[in-house]
Amino acid sequence: MFKKAKQTRVFQDVVEQIQDAILNGTLEPGSKLPAERALKDVFNTSRGTLREALRVLEQKGLIDIKLGVAGGAIVKRIDTEPIMESLALLIRSGEVSIEHIAEFRIKIEGSMMELAAEHAAKKDIQELESLFNEAKVFYKNSEWESFLKIDEKMHTHIGMMTRNPVFQFVQKSIHDNIHQYYAQHLSMNKKRALENLTDFEKIIAALKINDAKTASSIIMDHVKRFSDKMQKNR
Amino acid sequence: MFKKAKQTRVFQDVVEQIQDAILNGTLEPGSKLPAERALKDVFNTSRGTLREALRVLEQKGLIDIKLGVAGGAIVKRIDTEPIMESLALLIRSGEVSIEHIAEFRIKIEGSMMELAAEHAAKKDIQELESLFNEAKVFYKNSEWESFLKIDEKMHTHIGMMTRNPVFQFVQKSIHDNIHQYYAQHLSMNKKRALENLTDFEKIIAALKINDAKTASSIIMDHVKRFSDKMQKNR
DNA sequence: ATAATCGAATGGTTTAACCATTATAACAAA
DNA sequence: TTTGTTATAATGGTTAAACCATTCGATTAT
Numbered sequence: 464m465f466k467k468a469k470q471t472r473v474f475q476d477v478v479e480q481i482q483d484a485i486l487n488g489t490l491e492p493g494s495k496l497p498a499e500r501a502l503k504d505v506f507n508t509s510r511g512t513l514r515e516a517l518r519v520l521e522q523k524g525l526i527d528i529k530l531g532v533a534g535g536a537i538v539k540r541i542d543t544e545p546i547m548e549s550l551a552l553l554i555r556s557g558e559v560s561i562e563h564i565a566e567f568r569i570k571i572e573g574s575m576m577e578l579a580a581e582h583a584a585k586k587d588i589q590e591l592e593s594l595f596n597e598a599k600v601f602y603k604n605s606e607w608e609s610f611l612k613i614d615e616k617m618h619t620h621i622g623m624m625t626r627n628p629v630f631q632f633v634q635k636s637i638h639d640n641i642h643q644y645y646a647q648h649l650s651m652n653k654k655r656a657l658e659n660l661t662d663f664e665k666i667i668a669a670l671k672i673n674d675a676k677t678a679s680s681i682i683m684d685h686v687k688r689f690s691d692k693m694q695k696n697r
Numbered sequence: 698m699f700k701k702a703k704q705t706r707v708f709q710d711v712v713e714q715i716q717d718a719i720l721n722g723t724l725e726p727g728s729k730l731p732a733e734r735a736l737k738d739v740f741n742t743s744r745g746t747l748r749e750a751l752r753v754l755e756q757k758g759l760i761d762i763k764l765g766v767a768g769g770a771i772v773k774r775i776d777t778e779p780i781m782e783s784l785a786l787l788i789r790s791g792e793v794s795i796e797h798i799a800e801f802r803i804k805i806e807g808s809m810m811e812l813a814a815e816h817a818a819k820k821d822i823q824e825l826e827s828l829f830n831e832a833k834v835f836y837k838n839s840e841w842e843s844f845l846k847i848d849e850k851m852h853t854h855i856g857m858m859t860r861n862p863v864f865q866f867v868q869k870s871i872h873d874n875i876h877q878y879y880a881q882h883l884s885m886n887k888k889r890a891l892e893n894l895t896d897f898e899k900i901i902a903a904l905k906i907n908d909a910k911t912a913s914s915i916i917m918d919h920v921k922r923f924s925d926k927m928q929k930n931r
Numbered sequence: 932a933t934a935a936t937c938g939a940a941t942g943g944t945t946t947a948a949c950c951a952t953t954a955t956a957a958c959a960a961a
Numbered sequence: 962t963t964t965g966t967t968a969t970a971a972t973g974g975t976t977a978a979a980c981c982a983t984t985c986g987a988t989t990a991t
Contacts, residue, residue: 471951472974474752486789498941509976511745514943515752518708522756523786531984532940541790545783552757555720556775559862567863570808578800628793629801633867705982706943732972743945748974765953766971 477506477516485525485538496536543632547639554640561644565690568637573683579624580675587624588670595663602660607651614659644693711740711750719759719772730770777866781873788874795878799924802871807917813858814909821858822904825851829897836894841885848893878927
């Protein structure tokens with residue numbers, strides 16, 4: 464029914480005012496806040512209190528703070544950075560395991576593939592084919608690092624195709640938190656690369672005939688194979 | 698290849714030390730940090746700098762700070778609070794819309810239902826049946842508020858059944874951010890409630906015969922209906 | 932032209948004091 | 962004894978003024 468009564472903390476009020484200004488567009492990304500010594504007068508507070516407010520805003524990912532004569536607080540574009548950081552905390556704390564995240568990722572990528580298939584434009588399929596051709600070259604030359612980068616680009620493009628930023632944010636959060644494990648535990652070879660390449664080809668084929676379910680099923684297996692390999696090599 | 702070189706910010710070092718102590722279990726949830734005036738000596742810093750560190754830890758959701766003589770910084774159990782807050786920022790900033798979240802929720806709940814079905818134990822089905830019977834009573838008496846609470850409990854229990862905290866966290870994040878819209882825009886009536894009740898019954902039936910796909914499909918329609926109604930009433 | 936130097940603005944830190952809140956103890960009243 | 966009041970002291974919240982460290986840009990020297 465009721466909300467917790469407002470605390471009497473001055474810095475919170477400062478945080479809210481600046482945050483609101485950022486969210487409603489009064490302060491645009493890239494714009495710079497006044498210097499601390501000027502801001503403290505604007506809010507009629509002390510520099511220490513103002514700095515606590517700036518610290519909170521920085522932690523929320525709303526501003527960057529630069530040093531030096533031309534430094535100061537710069538309004539950032541809102542993105543997933545704080546979410547990723549919190550997710551990393553959950554992982555490090557042991558509340559969630561890599562296996563849990565892998566399971567989640569399989570389902571998410573499957574859902575994304577379905578949505579992507581529904582929204583697939585000719586241009587999207589062309590882009591994927593272009594990536595596929597790049598991947599083929601790297602496969603022939605056994606350049607696994609470049610090969611994996613293409614694989615990642617494919618996943619990202621499928622994220623774009625969903626036309627839904629929530630999926631894109633979640634995908635990025637998961638990827639950034641799981642990437643170090645891939646890098647450590649995933650050794651590539653000709654056989655595995657060929658499997659991936661085949662998946663890629665099948666997905667494009669399915670997209671061309673608007674077969675969302677098949678595309679989804681393939682990418683889920685694709686991600687599952689990655690995750691399994693990774694866990695086995697741990 | 699390389700990481701950004703460490704900043705020379707003292708408070709960051711303090712944040713990292715305390716955060717590490719919390720994450721590796723040296724500081725357990727519920728335990729209290731020393732008072733500011735004592736901590737500043739431990740870290741050999743000033744109170745202002747120490748407070749900036751505490752502000753960051755508070756924002757990260759790692760500690761609570763209480764006022765008064767028995768007050769101080771208390772180590773919290775890590776949860777989704779900071780994630781939900783960041784997600785709320787994304788929504789408020791207009792980076793994602795309610796429709797985007799609704800689309801995401803439909804897919805997530807579908808995936809959760811599949812997982813839940815795979816892990817369904819007898820006890821789980823009994824619990825759902827018990828909730829179903831409660832819902833029937835509220836339906837008969839047209840107690841819509843209580844009815845919706847049972848509906849929410851059903852979703853939460855399905856989250857539990859996934860045995861995967863990532864899904865549970867995401868579900869909670871989505872729900873907490875979308876709930877106010879439900880409350881504002883979702884008017885219940887006998888017809889809609891009966892639809893929900895029927896969904897509920899079908900899901901239990903599907904679970905009993907281990908039909909994950911059907912259960913998933915039903916709950917996706919169920920969530921979709923909610924979301925559509927909500928958008929129509931806006 | 933180019934390089935070195937200096938100055939000034941800005942964030943980062945320190946210190947010391949005072950204010951506001953609150954759990955607890957001491958005390959008073961019933 | 963029980964209950965309500967008051968005083969105390971520890972703790973977080975705030976303020977003020979000074980100094981340090983970094984950085985950009987202007988000035989100067991080569």
